[in-house]
Amino acid sequence: MKVKKINLKLFAIIITFVLIIIMPLSKYALYELSGAAPKLRESIGQKVILPQQKYSINWTTHIIKPYEGELKSVAYRWNYDHIGFFDLSVEVDGCSTGLSPFEAMNVKIESSIDSTFEKSKNK
Numbered sequence: 001m002k003v004k005k006i007n008l009k010l011f012a013i014i015i016t017f018v019l020i021i022i023m024p025l026s027k028y029a030l031y032e033l034s035g036a037a038p039k040l041r042e043s044i045g046q047k048v049i050l051p052q053q054k055y056s057i058n059w060t061t062h063i064i065k066p067y068e069g070e071l072k073s074v075a076y077r078w079n080y081d082h083i084g085f086f087d088l089s090v091e092v093d094g095c096s097t098g099l100s101p102f103e104a105m106n107v108k109i110e111s112s113i114d115s116t117f118e119k120s121k122n123k
Helices: 002-033 036-042 101-105 112-122
Strands: 047-050 053-057 060-064 067-078 086-092 095-099 108-110
Touching: 002 036, 002 086, 002 101, 036 067, 036 086, 036 101, 047 086, 067 095, 086 101, 095 101
Parallel strands: none
Antiparallel strands: 047 067, 047 108, 053 060, 067 086, 086 095
16 A cells, blocks of 8 residues: 555656646747747847737736837747746846737848838838
């Protein structure tokens, strides 16, 4: 009987440990292997449009409309509120927000070539 209890406790500890390691690694892989984080790092200084975001605060859903501005910084930050323990923090014209891997993939980047073309087309 004692052996079964010890094995069950050991199994629970191993599963918990594996989940604590696998969840952040899979989230990190989504950011990096999808190309979202590297693309954003290369786009610092360019105009970006962040996607619409939804937050739940005290059982109320808040929707933040898409935000447009110059990308100032991109970094990972600790975030204990969501699965994976961290998210990608982006700063756009003084506004800082965290993006999930899928939100990071949906950021639109206006390259300087596109903006030059648009300006010349509008003249």
